[in-house]
Amino acid sequence: MRSPFRPHDVPDESILDDHRPLLRSLERRGLIRGGLSLGALVMLTGCDVKRPESVEAALLAISRFNDKVQALLFDPNKLAPTYPASMILRPPKFNAYYDVMDVKPVNGATWRLEVSGLVADKRPWTLQDLEALPQRSMVIKHICVEGWSYIGGWTGVPLRTFLTRVGADLRARYVAFKTADDYPSSIDMASALHPQTLLATQYGGETLADPFGYPVRLRTAVKLGYKNPKWITAVEVTNIYPGGYWESRGFSWFAGI
Amino acid sequence: MHWINAAAMLVMITSGWGIYDDDVIIRGFHFSHFWRLGDWAAPSLQWHFAGMWFLAINGLIYLIYGFVSGRFRERLLPIRPADVVQTVVDTLHFKIAHEDITVYNAVQKLLYIVVIFAGIAQVVTGLAIWKPVQFSGLVSLLGGFQTARVLHFTGMAVIVGFLIVHVALALLVPKTIWAMLAGGPQLKPRSGRVEGNPVT
Numbered sequence: 001m002r003s004p005f006r007p008h009d010v011p012d013e014s015i016l017d018d019h020r021p022l023l024r025s026l027e028r029r030g031l032i033r034g035g036l037s038l039g040a041l042v043m044l045t046g047c048d049v050k051r052p053e054s055v056e057a058a059l060l061a062i063s064r065f066n067d068k069v070q071a072l073l074f075d076p077n078k079l080a081p082t083y084p085a086s087m088i089l090r091p092p093k094f095n096a097y098y099d100v101m102d103v104k105p106v107n108g109a110t111w112r113l114e115v116s117g118l119v120a121d122k123r124p125w126t127l128q129d130l131e132a133l134p135q136r137s138m139v140i141k142h143i144c145v146e147g148w149s150y151i152g153g154w155t156g157v158p159l160r161t162f163l164t165r166v167g168a169d170l171r172a173r174y175v176a177f178k179t180a181d182d183y184p185s186s187i188d189m190a191s192a193l194h195p196q197t198l199l200a201t202q203y204g205g206e207t208l209a210d211p212f213g214y215p216v217r218l219r220t221a222v223k224l225g226y227k228n229p230k231w232i233t234a235v236e237v238t239n240i241y242p243g244g245y246w247e248s249r250g251f252s253w254f255a256g257i
Numbered sequence: 258m259h260w261i262n263a264a265a266m267l268v269m270i271t272s273g274w275g276i277y278d279d280d281v282i283i284r285g286f287h288f289s290h291f292w293r294l295g296d297w298a299a300p301s302l303q304w305h306f307a308g309m310w311f312l313a314i315n316g317l318i319y320l321i322y323g324f325v326s327g328r329f330r331e332r333l334l335p336i337r338p339a340d341v342v343q344t345v346v347d348t349l350h351f352k353i354a355h356e357d358i359t360v361y362n363a364v365q366k367l368l369y370i371v372v373i374f375a376g377i378a379q380v381v382t383g384l385a386i387w388k389p390v391q392f393s394g395l396v397s398l399l400g401g402f403q404t405a406r407v408l409h410f411t412g413m414a415v416i417v418g419f420l421i422v423h424v425a426l427a428l429l430v431p432k433t434i435w436a437m438l439a440g441g442p443q444l445k446p447r448s449g450r451v452e453g454n455p456v457t
Contacts, residue, residue, distance in 0.1 A: 058307070059300070059303040059304065059307055060303070062303070062306065062307040062310070063303050063306065063307075066306050070388075073388060073391050074391065075391060078390065078391060078393075080390040080393065081390075081393050081397070141389075141402065143389060143402065144280070145279075145298065145302070146279035146280040146298065147276070147277075147279060147280035147282075147406055148280045149402055149403065221390065222390055246299070249299055250299030250300055250302075250303060251298075251299050251302070252302070252306070256388070256390075256391070257387075257388060257389050257390045257391070
């Protein structure tokens with residue numbers, strides 16, 4: 001098709017020929033300059049001091065969409081690879097939003113686990129009660145969102161066993177946790193019922209040490225490290241999105257691996 | 258298609274540099290803040306996991322188009338080692354031809370194939386480190402989670418290396434850029450186009 005921008009009376013070709021070298025040099029210089037400033041402009045996004053709100057909103061919307069895709073990719077019957085006990089790292093790697101020196105130990109004797117939300121039995125649990133339930137051990141890889149990983153050995157009550165015991169509505173959407181270090185967290189029900197999701201009380205066959213969540217922490221093989229709250233004080237079963245510490249700061253909520 | 262890919266690639270590379278920094282692969286090697294997309298890991302991850310859709314879907318369409326239209330076979334094959342050597346020798350003598358920008362020389366062909374494979378590899382290794390439990394078979398095939406991370410990083414380095422050469426050469430031969438913006442020169446009928454190579 002003929003371009004509507006093309007003039008009806010085309011100028012004499014010879015005019016173009018006369019000025020061709022000049023045109024070419026101009027063109028080339030302009031393009032190089034233009035290309036460079038375009039490149040610089042693209043790189044400016046790297047500064048990212050203030051993201052426009054529309055960009056922010058779009059990225060968050062895609063992140064929520066990705067949470068749904070992650071839930072679809074999650075196979076509740078797929079087990080994470082396990083490793084021999086000889087590969088357990090001792091002690092495990094410490095990670096929290098503060099330094100290990102700032103850990104405030106929890107007293108196991110007076111500790112109680114509150115249960116709330118869509119459950120039949122809301123009586124609080126002692127550590128002995130919890131340890132009387134059937135236990136499971138697993139040697140799995142801990143994968144942090146930052147990229148590091150290590151192999152750890154965990155023992156505890158499968159969260160599925162616990163939720164069944166308290167008569168939780170297993171069709172509810174979320175299981176939320178409150179912790180002694182003010183690190184709210186929550187996971188989807190499908191991941192909560194996964195056989196490799198434990199309310200862990202032991203590491204490498206020994207009682208959990210203070211920096212790693214004594215007396216009870218969550219340890220799930222199907223989520224990134226930050227979805228494993230330590231020093232748990234309350235469990236809630238709910239249909240209202242509970243969010244979490246890092247999630248409210250921009251990390252993906254589903255965080256499945 | 259090229260420009261969606263270019264934008265998605267830049268987003269993936271610069272946001273990847275933002276993610277990289279929390280747990281470096283090469284000790285002591287960091288990307289400065291200027292080059293990172295995202296202030297810290299969370300926004301960089303958001304960019305990365307948004308960009309991946311554009312990169313993967315656009316890339317998939319490109320691959321399907323390349324195979325179905327025969328463009329890959331026509332433009333990128335065959336590559337003879339002797340031609341590669343000849344092109345390198347010619348280049349060193351400043352005898353490189355680009356009168357017809359629709360015909361790639363042997364080195365161009367080789368580099369384009371390498372970067373296409375690097376792009377595919379990035380999607381595969383990326384999937385492995387995104388979902389190491391769901392795709393645990395793929396992860397063990399790649400030699401473990403940390404190896405997959407290093408491969409993902411290496412793939413990035415290959416693509417960045419290609420980009421530097423690719424952009425520098427395009428700027429040196431400006432008519433290629435014009436061709437890319439305007440949709441390319443008018444091509445002669447198929448038979449006359451490819452020098453000596455039979456087109457099936």
